């Protein structure tokens with residue numbers, strides 16, 4: 308594999324391979340050659356520094372890197388998360404074909420379908436008012452209490468599917484900062500509020516602390532007996548949930564083969580289901596399943612997750628770009644960059660290979676972003692003219708949901724396309740100077756100003772287009788990125804499915820709490836930590 312990476316490096320060093328603007332000028336078919344479609348979804352990677360030799364090498368990398376074999380191992384329930392001895396089967400949660408999926412010889416589909424049906428029935432009862440609060444009033448507000456994978460997916464998807472939201476209002480509390488729950492509770496009437504405690508482990512300190520505050524809110528306003536009417540829970544740790552006092556018909560389970568950041572398809576999606584209804588939730592699963600089949604079956608050059616992963620690897624480990632910007636031209640994908648941060652950085656932010664050796668080259672990039680056009684007026688300056696090359700990933704729907712505001716959608720499309728064109732084409736010194744002199748600036752002054760108005764261009768971007776952000780399209784988009792992260796992880800030769808890197812901070816926080824509470828001294832702490840404790844609590 309390293310030999311292919313080396314070949315890619317020397318091929319990319321060839322100016323022909325890296326001058327994207329020149330490549331467009333010399334090949335009118337470039338867009339057709341370097342774009343791929345799945346259903347109404349289009350992936351345009353023609354504005355990246357790829358050419359036929361690069362693509363051929365990337366195809367070889369996919370084969371020799373063993374991506375197809377690992378993909379089958381994942382889909383068929385092998386314990387590819389070997390540091391935790393777990394299968395990785397979020398794809399089973401949306402296996403709409405219902406074919407058996409075996410984990411240690413047992414088909415998981417009956418249990419998957421059972422939980423989905425129980426969620427559907429609970430969601431319908433909340434939505435219809437058949438299940439009420441303790442005083443008989445209809446539930447108007449649902450608060451999901453969770454963090455990380457037990458929060459980001461439901462928040463992101465509920466915002467994304469706002470046009471389909473016809474259930475109770477949805478709120479999300481994640482931060483252990485009491486401000487989060489306090490500000491949320493201020494908006495709520497205890498009598499009409501349902502809390503969903505979402506935690507895979509049911510031990511996460513943020514979630515357990517916020518859950519206790521929510522419980523105190525209900526018990527304080529309505530009495531202890533009301534608690535059972537106002538809580539539901541989602542977890543793999545059913546015994547711990549029962550100990551919290553939540554009734555068994557309000558507990559929705561999932562399994563240790565579902566990673567937290569891959570769990571939106573499981574009962575963790577309950578707040579989304581209550582918001583948009585079981586049918587729309589089903590279409591969301593359908594979209595993801597369609598992408599799963601595409602990823603499993605399509606040849607590499609037509610396979611969107613494979614191409615996105617290969618280009619991602621190429622950017623990170625061949626061209627050495629340290630980050631990628633996620634730029635949805637879709638206001639409802641406001642939290643998609645944050646969602647992808649966890650998906651990508653918690654999965655591929657690893658320094659050790661599957662053989663326990665240090666990663667050669669790089670593993671995952673820094674992922675960040677904001678919706679366009681807002682980002683244009685904030686950080687795009689650096690993407691266009693800064694000294695760091697940041698591959699940009701644009702995404703946009705052909706249609707919005709506001710036909711009466713079609714003109715605004717046209718403006719959105721024009722801006723999105725203009726940005727990727729500007730990144731690719733740039734503006735030369737001669738062009739900059741010519742523009743200035745055409746406006747009447749004297750030549751010597753134009754010479755002075757023009758360098759500041761130069762755009763180097765040749766900056767890579769990918770554009771993903773889909774018809775409209777429906778539940779189906781959203782499911783497909785998330786699954787596209789999940790599989791992209793998978794492809795990159797296999798090529799980085801890491802385990803994308805554990806997250807030991809978040810443990811140390813948690814352990815130290817547990818040790819520091821008694822110090823912060825004033826129950827223990829700062830002896831044994833490093834001088835900085837001790838100094839900071841003193842500054843904060845005296």
Ligand code: F6P
Pocket residue numbers: 454455456457505506507508509510511514567568653806809
């Ligand atoms: O941040 C670490 C992590 O374990 C994530 O992987 C996970 O999504 C999050 O904490 C929440 O965990 P839980 O669902 O168990 O509360």
